[in-house]
Amino acid sequence: MRGCSMENPRITTDIVIIGSGMAGLIAALQLSQTRKVTIVTKTSIGAGNSEKAQGGIAAAISANDSFYDHIQDTLAAGYGHNNERVAKKLIEQAAPVMSAFFDWNTPFDRDDKGVFQLAKEGAHSRRRIFHAGGDATGFYMMKQLKKHVAENIQVLEHFMAYDLLMAKDRCIGVMGKNKENQLCKIYAGATVIASGGCGQLYPVTSNAEEATSDGMAMAFRAGVRLKDMEFMQFHPTMLFSNGRGAGLVSEAVRGEGGILVDEAGNAIMKNRHPLEDLAPRSVVSNAVFEHLQAGKEIYLSTQKVSEFTKKFPTVADNALAHGIDVTKGFLPVRPGAHFMMGGIETNEWGRTNKNGVYAIGEAACTGMHGANRLASNSLLEAAAGALLLAQHLPWQEQVTLWEEQEEACDIGNSPEIQALQENMDQWAGVVKEETNLLKMREWLKSYNHFIFSKGSSVLIKKDMTLKNMMTTAWLITNGALVRTESRGAHIRTDYSDEEPEWVRYAVCWENEKTEPVIRLNQERGSGHEPAIS
Ligand SMILES: Cc1cc2nc3c(=O)[nH]c(=O)nc-3n(C[C@H](O)[C@H](O)[C@H](O)COP(=O)(O)OP(=O)(O)OC[C@H]3O[C@@H](n4cnc5c(N)ncnc54)[C@H](O)[C@@H]3O)c2cc1C
Numbered sequence: 001m002r003g004c005s006m007e008n009p010r011i012t013t014d015i016v017i018i019g020s021g022m023a024g025l026i027a028a029l030q031l032s033q034t035r036k037v038t039i040v041t042k043t044s045i046g047a048g049n050s051e052k053a054q055g056g057i058a059a060a061i062s063a064n065d066s067f068y069d070h071i072q073d074t075l076a077a078g079y080g081h082n083n084e085r086v087a088k089k090l091i092e093q094a095a096p097v098m099s100a101f102f103d104w105n106t107p108f109d110r111d112d113k114g115v116f117q118l119a120k121e122g123a124h125s126r127r128r129i130f131h132a133g134g135d136a137t138g139f140y141m142m143k144q145l146k147k148h149v150a151e152n153i154q155v156l157e158h159f160m161a162y163d164l165l166m167a168k169d170r171c172i173g174v175m176g177k178n179k180e181n182q183l184c185k186i187y188a189g190a191t192v193i194a195s196g197g198c199g200q201l202y203p204v205t206s207n208a209e210e211a212t213s214d215g216m217a218m219a220f221r222a223g224v225r226l227k228d229m230e231f232m233q234f235h236p237t238m239l240f241s242n243g244r245g246a247g248l249v250s251e252a253v254r255g256e257g258g259i260l261v262d263e264a265g266n267a268i269m270k271n272r273h274p275l276e277d278l279a280p281r282s283v284v285s286n287a288v289f290e291h292l293q294a295g296k297e298i299y300l301s302t303q304k305v306s307e308f309t310k311k312f313p314t315v316a317d318n319a320l321a322h323g324i325d326v327t328k329g330f331l332p333v334r335p336g337a338h339f340m341m342g343g344i345e346t347n348e349w350g351r352t353n354k355n356g357v358y359a360i361g362e363a364a365c366t367g368m369h370g371a372n373r374l375a376s377n378s379l380l381e382a383a384a385g386a387l388l389l390a391q392h393l394p395w396q397e398q399v400t401l402w403e404e405q406e407e408a409c410d411i412g413n414s415p416e417i418q419a420l421q422e423n424m425d426q427w428a429g430v431v432k433e434e435t436n437l438l439k440m441r442e443w444l445k446s447y448n449h450f451i452f453s454k455g456s457s458v459l460i461k462k463d464m465t466l467k468n469m470m471t472t473a474w475l476i477t478n479g480a481l482v483r484t485e486s487r488g489a490h491i492r493t494d495y496s497d498e499e500p501e502w503v504r505y506a507v508c509w510e511n512e513k514t515e516p517v518i519r520l521n522q523e524r525g526s527g528h529e530p531a532i533s
Helices: 022-031 068-076 083-089 094-103 139-148 214-221 281-293 313-321 379-390 417-427 433-447 448-452 462-482
Strands: 010-019 035-042 152-157 158-166 170-177 183-193 232-241 246-247 259-262 296-301 328-342 342-347 357-359 505-509 518-522
Touching: 010 022, 010 170, 022 035, 022 139, 022 379, 035 183, 035 296, 068 281, 083 379, 094 379, 139 357, 139 379, 158 214, 158 462, 183 214, 214 342, 214 357, 214 462, 232 281, 232 313, 246 313, 246 328, 259 281, 281 296, 281 328, 417 433, 417 462, 433 448, 448 462, 462 505
Parallel strands: 010 035, 010 183, 035 152, 183 357
Antiparallel strands: 158 170, 170 183, 232 246, 232 328, 259 296, 296 328, 505 518
């Protein structure tokens, strides 16, 4: 298939998929059986958060487990904010998902007798985490997926999608820049956003360099509804070395006996939560953050973890590469931006509120995770969401060519990415409060001309990435300002309680409006409409 170039700046295809992580590749493998599929991906195929996944994929398919228990654990971790029906639907997809991974010959770890070695992670009541290569699960899952990408799938690497092509209210494809920085338009019957998360908005993050929220920002600009953007999950144990984040230490380490301690060796999670070190991530991150704020150093003690380097080779190698001696059994850690529970609002089939555009994986907000994602549930969501999308994507034959008028984007005096990251860390980080959120809002407001102006095609990729990150920073900051309570990963010191009245409501972004709307979600618990202060 011909790619996009100066001579050929337009491509038509049946389905264009933005992103080649787990969600994008599985969708492509399924959909390409009957349709013409084009994948555009920002760097090389497969690069993204999926490849970095460590702990594994949660699947309650063993004889002594049940979907019911997995659903209950997911809802308990989600602080009542989950869409229970969708969570149930996606968790019950574990059987077809795992069967597909077995067909793709994914080398999940087994014991000497050939039985799968299932791990237990924070807030899971059972051992149900399938892993591969110890803590290199994402690498092995993606390796097998990439092997199955055949020639009938057109893959455009180093193609950065910029904006959805909208013909009135319908999405008819995507425009972006190819490897040679040429502007290309891809017209498609369906456009699937599988562009992952937004951890790069923060200076300490587990996320891949590609996780700059491009898909969320382009959906916002196209008027597609987003929600729950205030729910950014911070993972409690990012390795921290020489003042910088140095990679993730999987929750599975705590599942195998690792405990968080201060310099004096005191276990910081004792008496803080019944599950102690395996409490939900938001609880553990908050505890670590409080100790750091009090000037203490926090370590993950691995002294009680048997065969640490054998079970967790990725963490051990990474620590070594950053000059940390793992044999001492104390890894310096701090919380880091890890997972966006919010995103482009979809149902379980990946449908958004606009025709022709779908979203799956971390870019989407299905409501499965509620206010706080349970460990190892996002690979399941990405894979299950991709399978369901492929089963239900309506067949749209007609591709309309539409030449929209471009306005010029005003770059003006845009800031450096580092300034954005540092401000997000300081003013809209692990723990939030009104004064700081207002500082962040004002700082972003001074760049409104850049964030909200149209006509991105003039921008180089670096500036387009910054524009996307600033757009998403606006959604996170203002979403967090509006939600006057603490719930799961959204922790406000000035509204420290969970407010029952908020449980049924989502903070949404739609029709390109720069202020949020609060929407009733019928599929959640009961409550009264909260007042916006
Ligand atoms: C270190 C780490 C460990 C994790 N461990 C686990 C775990 O053990 N279990 C678990 O369930 N979850 C884990 N997660 C979360 C999980 O990996 C992700 O949520 C999931 O893989 C997301 O998959 P995805 O396909 O949606 O996104 P990604 O895998 O991030 O893929 C996104 C794709 O979109 C592309 N893209 C982005 N922007 C553009 C653009 N503008 N144009 C074109 N392409 C674009 C990227 O290049 C990439 O190919 C972990 C995450 C990290 C970072």
